[in-house]
Amino acid sequence: MSDDALAPVYARIREEVAARADRLWDVALALHRDPETAFEEHRAARLLSGELETAGFEVERGVAGLPTAFTGRSGGDGRPCVALLLEYDALPGLGHACGHNLIAAAGLGAALAARAALGRVEGSLLAVGTPAEEHGGGKVVEVEAGLFDGVDAALMVHPGVYDWTWAPLTASAQLRVGFHGRAAHPTGNPTEGIDALAALIQLFNTLPVLSRRLPPGSHVQGIVSDGGRATNIVPEYAEGLFGLRGGTTAAREELEAELRSCAQGIALATRTTVDVDRVGEGYEHFRDNDVLSGRFADHIARAGLRLSEPVPGIYLGSSDIGNVSNRVPAIHPWVSIMDLEDGADHTPRFAAAAASPRARRAMLAAAEALACTAADVLLRTEVQERAWACLRDKAAAGL
Incomplete structure (x- = not known):
């Protein structure tokens, strides 16, 4: 199935995101106003899982033995399965200075829009609440608990000061x-x-x-x-x-x-x-899936955001998405909400940027691109096969 054949699907996704734009921004701002640190994100988990439940997702709370983790499933347990990842922990003393409020809202928007636009399709859509990225590694626990077994693509986006197709994470x-x-x-x-x-x-x-x-x-x-x-x-x-x-x-x-x-x-x-x-x-280090990150970059370009390859030699820290990416095809693109010359994340200035009009535009564009990438995996067998081949090849090469 080609891009042209899926154009009506992409258009419906765009409409579904637009219809939810104000609510998604309200969620992002609610998280921003009420930051909770690692493994203490009770109100955030309740808000996000409630939004999924209201939309018809089958929600399970406290997954992997983590009180603030959850899943929302649509479409049963079939394959292919796409997981949209939501982060929502904040930094002590700095609040959402890493923009996880936007990660959560973008993942939520993608899940809601994809479900509404696609209707019944073969496979399943999974929204995964992943606590404690900043300290403790909720995704590490979820991987070990088998939560990502049977997942064919794990998709998320991160705000920052770069527009990169993937994040070089150590x-x-x-x-x-x-x-x-x-x-x-x-x-x-x-x-x-x-x-x-x-x-x-x-x-x-x-x-x-x-x-x-x-x-x-x-x-x-x-x-x-x-x-x-x-x-x-x-x-x-x-x-x-x-x-x-x-x-x-x-x-x-x-x-x-x-x-x-x-x-x-x-x-x-x-x-x-x-x-x-x-x-x-x-x-673990992040293993980018070129097939899926390329699809995301193509989709977000429709919103006027052009992503490039990372600058060689620059590393952006570490994240528990690495442990997911070494087991299933995964993406972690970087979308700017602040200019590099104005500073970096984990600062008060970045925390303010995470509630700015620019952050809203980036979040909504990312939600649409994530949902369209999810549609590619669910509807295009060749995308699924190429994504898994990419992961196998990189693993064999130690990349």
């Missing part, structure tokens, strides 16, 4: 490194002490050496989370928390192995012992 993990020594009085019996803090400081001193040989997209940043209790006691325990990022999940795993090796070597040299533990599950 893999990330946190490691807690704890050195164990022996307490002593630094004057009375200094030779009896084994300074755990000195060992931790030595680990920090190795990081610049380690960083010089890391590949692009990889880095490590640490803080001292426990440095002792008093200046007149040799610290018997010291702990650091280290954030690791890699351009690919494999690169992050190599960096993790290197940090563990450094810590163990320092423990041997300082006569301490060391524990190195992963904090949480970690985020």
